[in-house]
Amino acid sequence: MNIIKRYPIVVTLILFFFAIQIFPLSFEGKNKTTYLARFVLTLSYYPQKIVYEVTEGITYLWSNYIDLVKAKEENKKLKLLVKKLRNERFQLWEVKLQNERLKKLLEFKETLPYKTLTSNVIAGSPSLLRSQTVIIDRGEKDGIMEGMPVVNQDGIVGRVFLVGKKSAEILLITDPISAVDAYIHRTRARGIVKGTGNGCVMEYIENESDVSTGDKVVTSGKDGFFPKGVTIGTVIDVEIKSGLIKAYIDPDADLNSLEEVLVILKTPENTVFNE
Known part of the structure; x- marks a missing residue:
């Protein structure tokens, strides 16, 4: 129911x-x-x-x-x-x-006529004072010393600035305190390549030297750090004031996307860094 x-x-x-x-x-x-x-x-x-x-x-x-x-x-x-x-x-x-x-x-x-050590770039600059540096995964235990030149297949990258046990800080050639003795490959005109922060400039070029855009700039090997004949970059502009010649250079190595580099195991003849 x-x-x-x-x-x-x-x-x-x-x-x-x-x-x-x-x-x-x-x-x-x-x-x-x-x-x-x-x-x-x-x-x-x-x-x-x-x-x-x-x-x-x-x-x-x-x-x-x-x-x-x-x-x-x-x-x-x-x-x-x-x-x-x-x-x-x-x-x-x-x-x-x-x-x-x-x-x-x-x-x-x-x-290269020197022994080299392949290294990986593992980080950018750790310092607020130096923005144009990178860190590699090789250090004192691998035989790395301060002042050793660093290159890749495209040309000069920089030099070892600070060394730790297992890593090292590389000062790029674009850093303002960097200086490389160099010459114009075409005319052999010498000068000093300095960093500008985002590129390089070649100063102290001999008066009346023949320098043109497109010229290749290579290391002279006379600064005690870098071996002779390694490519630095290409001249993109030439400035002449009061008889002084400045050549602005675009580095051949792509310093903004470094991944692998070679440290040239050459004991620096010059142990004094630019300050």
Whole structure:
């Protein structure tokens, strides 16, 4: 009784469907279907049709929901796969670039008459007072000494400024306290290449020397630090005032994206740093 009181509509529908299912059985064996049987059959069409449509709708929605869940899972997996492939492609590209750099570095290393040590640049300047320096992963334990020249396959990078046990600070040639004795490769005109903070300038060039934009500037080997004939950079502008010649230089080595360098294991003849 409690069920009938609590769910009267449900109970009524169940009894109705039960009735319309067994009612036509009472007419089996007769030649004609009675008017009442046809009425019951017609009447039962609508609830049966509703039940069918609702059941089909629920089945369709459930099927779509399952497909949607699967699609989302597949989409998530595909995104992860694409991300993984992109990372692998990026890593392969980085390895390719590194191999190309190391190959050029090795070829350049074989042209030098001195022993060298390959080092990785691991950090930028640690000091607020010196912005034009980098840190390498080689130090005193590897035989590094202050004043040793540092190069890469493109040319002069700088020189060792400070040495720790396992690392060293490199003063770049663009630092204002850096100075390199050099000459114009084409005319052999000598001068001193100093850092300007974002480039270099060649000063104290002999009067009436022939200097033009595009000229290559190389080390002279007379400053006690750098070996002779290593590329410094290219003249991008020439200034002449009161007979004094200044040649502004763009370093050939890309000092903003250094990754591997060579430390030339040459004991500096000059132990006095520019101050």
